Amino acid sequence: MAEASISWTEDQFRCSVCLDLLKDPVTIPCGHTYCMICITDVWNQDQKGIYSCPQCRQTFSPRPVLSKNVMFAEMVEKLKKTRRQAAPAVHRAGSGDVQCGSCTGIKLKAVKSCLECRISYCQTHLEQHENLFRDQKHNLLDATGRLQELICPRHDKMLEIYCRTDQQCICILCLMDKHKNHDIVSTAAARTEKQRHFEEMQRKFQKLIQQKEKDLQKLRKAVDSHKRSAQTAVEDSERIFTELIRSIEKHHSEVKQLIRDQERAAVSRAEEQLERLKKEIDDLKRKDAELKQLSETQDHVYFLKSLSSVSLSGSTDSLKVSAHLSFDDVVKSVSQLRDKLQQFCTDDIQKISTRVKTVQVILTPEYETREVILPYSHPQMFFDEERSFNSGWQYEMGVNDYDFEHTVPPPFSPL
Missing domain, CATH: 3.30.40.10 (Zinc/RING finger domain, C3HC4 (zinc finger))
Incomplete structure (x- = not known):
């Protein structure tokens, strides 16, 4: 009320x-x-x-x-x-709605557009419009914000005719000059003709959408598979490098132990010789003291008897000390081993890097040729000459026959 x-x-x-x-x-x-x-x-x-x-x-x-x-x-x-x-909020024109051209203040949402008046009306103003033009048949259509596009920009008349010759919509005045003697039909008839082509185009679009959605799902599966394979490769690489580090550390410990064992053996032998030499020196000093004492005696008989009992004991040969007292050659050998390992790692890391780059979801330009790809390709990956190499780096793996869901990528393995 x-x-x-x-x-x-x-x-x-x-x-x-x-x-x-x-x-x-x-x-x-x-x-x-x-x-x-x-x-x-x-x-x-x-x-x-x-x-x-x-x-x-x-x-x-x-x-x-x-x-x-x-x-x-x-x-x-x-x-x-x-x-x-x-005014209910639901009837107010929001963002993207066609506004009523007759409303002042708050604009209500238009429900119809009049092609003769060239204005859009809300329900209230539409009823007033129909009452005012009850005796005239105005052409109404669902509210649109494209009213101006339905008007001929040259003659300011409705675009009601379609020119088949020029493939464009025209007004009645265009027919009299620029499009005279052209093949024309009404826009409604042209719509009916075009509708068949439009429906065919729609079917093609739907088919293309289905194909793209199928490709999208396959590509998503390929990406998931790629991620899983990459994670496995990272974990395997970490395990292998850890084993390599442990192996190097083990050999390091063995070399250290070898040096220490050699050191202990050589020092032990040298210390034995030191003890023997010290004992010999003590014996020689004792006998030297006895000889000195004997030289001072006045008893000729004692001197002669004692002298015959004195003998030179111990080796008179000079001790030979080795000239190879330094482990410099060992250090040099270890340094050479380090250089060889570093060079080996550098060379093989380059090979590993090349192999890593060949693992692609979408093929990149540097791997677009068959010669480069085949040495690293998966046994079930195939290439079509027409589609793969001539159409711009298409990765056929999974687009047609490849089963991403049930195929596990080959595990990563270092050289």
């Missing part, structure tokens, strides 16, 4: 020329009220100097002086405020 009351009240304050709420309302002598600008435009178009009411057709002479109806203006402002409060 409240909405009906508001609608009825608004109708009393609508201009019958613009169909919207009165703007600067003026009441002419017959009692009807219009927007000041609307009635002014109507009377300005009258060339005969006879000024009439658009509704009741009562004429006035001379031209009435227009004055703003203050009471009507206040009522209209109140109605606008009431309409803003009463």
